[in-house]
Amino acid sequence: MDRTKRKEAIASLHQENILRAAEELFAEKGFAATTMDDIAKSAEYSKRTVYIQFPSKEEIHGRIVLKGFMQLKEHILHSLDGQGDFFSKYHALCDSLITFYESSPYLFAGIVDFQTQPMDSRDLPEVKRDIFNVGEEINAILEVIIRQGIAEGAVNPDSRIKETILIYWSSLSSLIMVAHRKSSYISETMGATTIGLLEYGCNLLLRMIAKEVQDADETAAGH
Known part of the structure; x- marks a missing residue:
């Protein structure tokens, strides 16, 4: 796997983890009550990493x-x-x-x-x-x-x-x-x-x- 494909695979994994954590939070707390901080904490990423993958909630x-x-x-x-x-x-x-x-x-x-x-x-x-x-x-x-x-x-x-x-x-x-x-x-x-x-x-x-x-x-x- 070349460097570009490896980076894409890592980014895809990060996105999947973030989306999974966000879906659980949205289902539990609701969209409005969930913050990007909540999502980052649940996915075990920094908020900066979450924003790199997704520009907004x-x-x-x-x-x-x-x-x-x-x-x-x-x-x-x-x-x-x-x-x-x-x-x-x-x-x-x-x-x-x-x-x-x-x-x-x-x-x-x-x-x-x-x-x-x-x-x-x-x-x-x-x-x-x-x-x-x-x-x-x-x-x-x-x-x-x-x-x-x-x-x-x-x-x-x-x-x-x-x-x-x-x-x-x-x-x-x-x-x-x-x-x-x-x-x-x-x-x-x-x-x-x-x-x-x-x-x-x-x-x-x-x-x-x-x-x-x-x-x-x-x-x-x-x-």
Whole structure:
């Protein structure tokens, strides 16, 4: 390994250590309450070393959110592998989002809270451009699933795909977080489990686009 590659490897190791320490602190204390001093101490580096690797706390947070988006994309692709028709892929997608939250609640919340900015902004940090691009790659995966559903006759052909993706994602991601954070309330007032509520929510969201369900409802109404 030449000197340049060795320096890059060392810098990468430092960055990984800092990001790991920062993620734990953000999850425990919150972003606003965590300082660069806290991160340096937890990662066992000087604050100067932390600033050499990352210019700001915001940059660190952005890199963590980017990691979350990348992991979510791989998690979704893995869950869809081997699934056949639209309905199988839809339910696999729901399950993948739920299990991702359970394995990484902080990363999941960071993805949900990410604020998209206009890509033509001159002062838009590179990490936010990268986050946006990975987010669009995830949207493209979801679009393929919906288009498959339309081709199979399972999804209403009049569905507005981009709007459907946004509604699905925003609705299910919010429900996942609420269902886990208010599990006691759900159990006491509804007599339901967190998983049971999420399964019901996934099926409810499916009804807004599934043609077979809509056709059945229309037939029942006709009688």
